[in-house]
Amino acid sequence: MGGLRELALPFVVRGPSGVAIRTRLKHLTAGDEKVLRLVGDLLGTLASRDLKARCAAGLEHDSEQWAQRKRVLTEESSSRWAGSITKATHDQWALARRGQLAHIQSLQAGIATITHRLSRPVGEKGTRQAPGGYHTRQEWFAKSRRLHLLEDRLQAARADREAGRVRVVRGGKQLLNSRHHLKAAQLTEAEWRTRWETGRRFLQADGESGKRYGNETIRVTDDGEVSLKLPAPLAHLANAPHGRYVLAARVSFPHRGEQWRNRITANRAVAYRIHEDVGRGRWYLTASWTIPPVQTVPLEAARAHGLVGVDTNADHLAAWRLDEHGNPVGEPLRFGYDLTGTADHRDAQVRHALIRLLHWAKRHGLAVAVEDLDFQAEKTREKHGRRKRFRNLISGMPTSRLRARLVSMAAELGITIVAVDPAYTSKWGAQHWQKPLTSKTRKITRHDAAAVAIGRRALGHPIRRRMAPPPHDRSDRVGHRTVQARPGTPGREGNRPRIPGTRTRSVRAGRGANAVDQNAQHRSGRSAEHGSWQQDSLPLSL
Structure with missing residues (x-):
């Protein structure tokens, strides 16, 4: 048992700390879709610039630089849009850092495994604790080359992490790489361009506690009216007072709708995100908020x-x-x-x-x-x-x-x-x-x-069905069975075979021949159970 790792104790999993619900924006007009695309493209461009500035700052980024980035974005949109963009940028940069650390740990694990297997003789079998050598000389040679490749990758990844440098693609790395493999992705160049532009749009706003309906940027009223505050360059497209654009669609949330309505009527913070599903040709609205654990x-x-x-x-x-x-x-x-x-x-x-x-x-x-x-x-x-x-x-x-x-x-x-x-x-x-x-x-x-x-x-119970007694308290000293024989096992009522050697109790040869014969041992109750029973006569001397 010395080779087993230490087991962690069971624990109760904590509940979620947030809620997200989604509904479809139905009956949008062509003008509504055009405005949403224009706003998303503009804010997506600003988000790309902000992400570039954040990545360039690296580990030297501080609150002053954050404030400067937000001031630049405010001039081209609004203070609330700028706050949502900078927050999303920080979340994306932090996610890339976590992924970078996971990549480094994966490289380290691979290098350690290859190094160990290269050190073992070719063809050596492995054990449960450690793998053995490689099967052939050809495989050994190929893995030795891969070891150098992984070490170079690890060195580059560590250098990036120490410098605070991350590599992020707005829209997704997978979609970016599919541009060079349109046939394999079953896409035309126009279809890929549409998906790429859609994935890089930015149409999300953080919730604001105490504000009307919980959000001033993207507002959803209790009767389902959806409106958004247009950025300064697109203010001429407004169809409502105060530079707002009201969509023709009316929304409702079938799931958790009552909870959402209670929050917005109490002016509690609710964040919203609008996105387009190109494959289905539909638009969706996602509402989210935090909850106490x-x-x-x-x-x-x-x-x-x-x-x-x-x-x-x-x-x-x-x-x-x-x-x-x-x-x-x-x-x-x-x-x-x-x-x-x-x-x-x-x-x-x-x-x-x-x-x-x-x-x-x-x-x-x-x-x-x-x-x-x-x-x-x-x-x-x-x-x-x-x-x-x-x-x-x-x-x-x-x-x-x-x-x-x-x-x-x-x-x-x-x-x-x-x-x-x-x-x-x-x-x-x-x-x-x-x-x-x-x-x-x-x-x-x-x-x-x-x-x-x-x-x-x-x-809190052990997995095995029956615990064994301490080794030196067993009748056979460290060799006693810990699992009982099943009822149909042959020989379960037979004599235990004599094991030569030093024993705890000295038993001479032939003394255990009648070990399983209960009648031969004169045990009380045995004859009464399996034979004819007759009561002895009472002693007359009493």
Whole structure:
């Protein structure tokens, strides 16, 4: 057991701190769409310039430079638009810095793995703790060249991070690179240009507490009227007083609409974003606001009546209910989803599987236990070598999105989420629970057994079904079995074979021949159970 890593303790996951809802802008006129595109293109240009200035400042950026950038943007738009642009720029720069750090850590992990495998003899088999050498001399040579390549990349990435230099593309790096592969992307040059311009537009405004309807820049009234404050160069397009443009569309929010209406009528801050879906030819409005963190229950309260252990897989969620003692109750359940197709389709599949799981847990009043998964360090090809299908399988699992969706949806239903360390749950679940739970009428998979292991770890119980006594308190000294024989096991009632050598108790040869014969040992109750019974006559001397 010395090679096992230390396991983290289970904990209750905190609820979401924000809310975002979206609705469609229907019945927009051609003039409305033209104004939205003009405003978005203008503000997108200003946002690109501001991002360039922020990236050029690097680590030397301070509050004075921030104020100067905002003054420049205010002259070409308005103070509120300038504030939204500068805030979005800082968020984008910070996100790029986090991605840069993750890239450096991935390079370091790959270099460490290659260095270790190059140091081992060619063809040496690996162990559970460390990989072995490469299979052939050709592979060894190719990996030695890749090692130099990764070291050069790491050196360049570290230099960029120390200098505060990041590389950001407004509109997306993937869309930018597809310009050179239009045939593979199934796009014409005009279609690509439309998507590129759409992705670089900027039409979002931060909420303002105490202002009318929670936002002065993009305003949505309680009866669904949408209007926006036009930037100074486009003020001549206004169709309402004070330089505002009112859209012909009327909106409503089917989801959380009552919460949104309560906020805007109380003049509490609500942020808005307008964007166009080129593929569908539709416009959408997204409203968002912050909420106080949901008060979580103590871990002991979540464990009080048992919980539901959930194992996350590439195509389904395996769930099993456990009582407070860690015993499986009922039958295992499986909630499938299909992760092929578009991103919207995959997201819908995940949400559909999660809502079925949460409704089932809600009916029984139970918490949900999940693994605290993070495959960022496991996706590198140096970790799994030639196992390309396994790498693709791990990369396709929506761990981050599934976790975020699960937490937010569970908070709405009042369900507690308990996160556990994912180490060894699949392995130990299959080892200790798959065979005992399998019967002639029920086929248990490794995923079902892993769900039991996850639930037991969340409840604070060990995964194995029976704890062994201390080694030197066992009858055979360090060699005693810890799992009882099943009823149908041959020889379970037979004599224990004699093991030569030093024993704790001295037993001569032949003395254990009748060890399993209860009658030969004159144990009370044995004959009464399996033979004819006759009461002895009462002693007359009493």
